[in-house]
Amino acid sequence: MEISRExxxxxxxxEATLLSGQTSEPQWDLEDGYYWDAEDFGGRAVKYCVxxxxxxEEPHLKITxxxxxSNGSLARIVIHHLINVLRLDDDLNAFYQAFDPxxxxxxxxxxxxxxxxxxxxxxxxxxxxxxSISTQHNSILLWTKSVKMIRDNFGPSVRxxxxxxxxxxxxxxxxxxxxxxxxxxxxxxxxTKYVIEAxxxxxxxxxxxxxxxxxxxxxxxxxxxxxxxxxxxxxDCFLLYGLGKTEAAPVDIWIHRIVRKLYFHGxxxxxxxxARFLRERYGSWAGYVQLYLFxxxxxxxxx
DNA sequence: TCCCAGGGAGGAT
DNA sequence: ATCCTCCATGGG
Numbered sequence: 001m002e003i004s005r006e007x008x009x010x011x012x013x014x015e016a017t018l019l020s021g022q023t024s025e026p027q028w029d030l031e032d033g034y035y036w037d038a039e040d041f042g043g044r045a046v047k048y049c050v051x052x053x054x055x056x057e058e059p060h061l062k063i064t065x066x067x068x069x070s071n072g073s074l075a076r077i078v079i080h081h082l083i084n085v086l087r088l089d090d091d092l093n094a095f096y097q098a099f100d101p102x103x104x105x106x107x108x109x110x111x112x113x114x115x116x117x118x119x120x121x122x123x124x125x126x127x128x129x130x131x132s133i134s135t136q137h138n139s140i141l142l143w144t145k146s147v148k149m150i151r152d153n154f155g156p157s158v159r160x161x162x163x164x165x166x167x168x169x170x171x172x173x174x175x176x177x178x179x180x181x182x183x184x185x186x187x188x189x190x191x192t193k194y195v196i197e198a199x200x201x202x203x204x205x206x207x208x209x210x211x212x213x214x215x216x217x218x219x220x221x222x223x224x225x226x227x228x229x230x231x232x233x234x235x236d237c238f239l240l241y242g243l244g245k246t247e248a249a250p251v252d253i254w255i256h257r258i259v260r261k262l263y264f265h266g267x268x269x270x271x272x273x274x275a276r277f278l279r280e281r282y283g284s285w286a287g288y289v290q291l292y293l294f295x296x297x298x299x300x301x302x303x
Numbered sequence: 304t305c306c307c308a309g310g311g312a313g314g315a316t
Numbered sequence: 317a318t319c320c321t322c323c324a325t326g327g328g
Contacts (some may be wrong), residue, residue: 021309132309139308142326189324194311231311252309270318271310294309 001075003061003082005054010092012059013116014052017086020295023132024085024122024241025169026144026151034064038158038166039123041077045158047166048078056116066160087118087244095288106262107282107289110296117295119287121244125209126202127151127169128242132234133194142187149186150195154178175199194229201227209242217245232272246287249278257303258293 018028018035028035034049047066054060065078083089096115099105122128130150134143154174155167175183176199184192201207207227212220217239224235236250249255251271259274260266269277282289297303 023309135308136310137308137323138310138325139327142308145326184324187325189326191324229311233310237309250309254309298309 001063001065001079003063003079003088005058005060007079007083008059008061008088009090010094010096011056011116012052012061012086012088012092012118013056013114014050014059014061014086016114016116016295017118017120020117020120020291021140021144022120022241022291023135023143023237024120024128025124025131026147034062038160038168039081040158040168041074041081044074045160045166045168046074046078047160047164048082050082059116066162066164068161081123085121085123087121090118090288092116092118095285098285107292110292113299114292114295117291119244119246119291120241122242124169125242126172126199129198129202129209129238130169130175130195132237132242133198133229134188134191135237136191136194136229136231136234138191146186146188150175150183150188153186154183172199172202176203191229194227198227198229213243217247220245221248232275236275240287240290246284247279249275249282249286249290251275251278251290252294254294254297254303255290258297261303262293 028037034051036047036049038045038047044067049064051062052059053062063078065074067074069075096111099107101108131147134146151169152167154170157165157167159165175195178196180192180196183196188195202209212223220239220243221235224230224238233250233252236248239245239248240250251274256271256274260269278286278289
């Protein structure tokens with residue numbers, strides 16, 4: 001099965017997107033040239049493998065799934081899932097054109113080396129929340145390792161149709177009742193208690209992740225910040241990469257430094273002001289602007 | 304050995 | 317409001 005160019009709005013760089021460290025979920029594993037992940041679709045666990053063919057400008061995805069799919073219904077579900085998770089219906093050319101170089105916006109200088117880089121959107125909101133919390137004062141390498149260990153040590157093991165087994169991300173009640181000692185072995189360190197408390201609040205209905213979809217940006221953010229270990233940046237990560245609220249612009253140390261340098265002539269501006277600045281200047285593109293600035297800063301080693 | 308990592312809590316001013 | 321220090325662990 002496949003996703004054709006017509007179903008992808010603008011360019012795509014699948015590998016750059018999957019390896020860009022977004023906090024919707026840890027990176028997918030690479031196997032025989034295919035990146036793969038597994039999800040539960042209404043009680044059916046499916047492993048899907050994805051590879052990009054064609055070019056960045058003329059993208060095309062080849063997909064295989066490991067599951068019984070005699071009537072082809074699962075194929076449609078997986079394709080819909082991938083379009084959603086990889087945000088293939090975001091009009092990237094509209095983004096590039098809205099701030100094209102002739103308009104003189106600073107963000108345009110990041111475009112040439114990042115063509116096809118897309119935001120991702122978490123399918124499993126609880127996993128996205130835990131991933132976002134795990135990034136606090138942590139490296140991409142370490143938080144992805146921790147979240148994968150949470151999945152493999154605490155998540156349900158499901159058998160696929162080919163006889164192999166994979167782990168899905170655990171449910172909130174599982175992590176809420178996990179012992180701090182066991183969970184600490186995933187390398188979460190002092191964030192362990194944050195993860196357990198977040199799981200408990202979701203389990204007990206004090207925090208309804210689905211319901212946050214209905215709230216506007218400010219209201220949802222205020223609700224998230226009530227949790228211990230969740231401040232403005234982690235909240236923005238979940239709002240953007242989990243809930244898909246693209247006006248959110250998480251300001252970490254990289255964004256803070258690059259925005260100060262490129263937009264404020266190096267003046268000292270607080271992270272909160274940078275976040276507000278990006279939201280007000282770029283509106284619903286702020287999330288993409290943040291993604292591009294992050295990788296531009298890291299690639300060019302400009303800051 | 305030292306330093307830092309996609310920050311936040313708790314404190315002081 | 318804004319500024320400080322400390323936080324646990326693993327890589328480089």
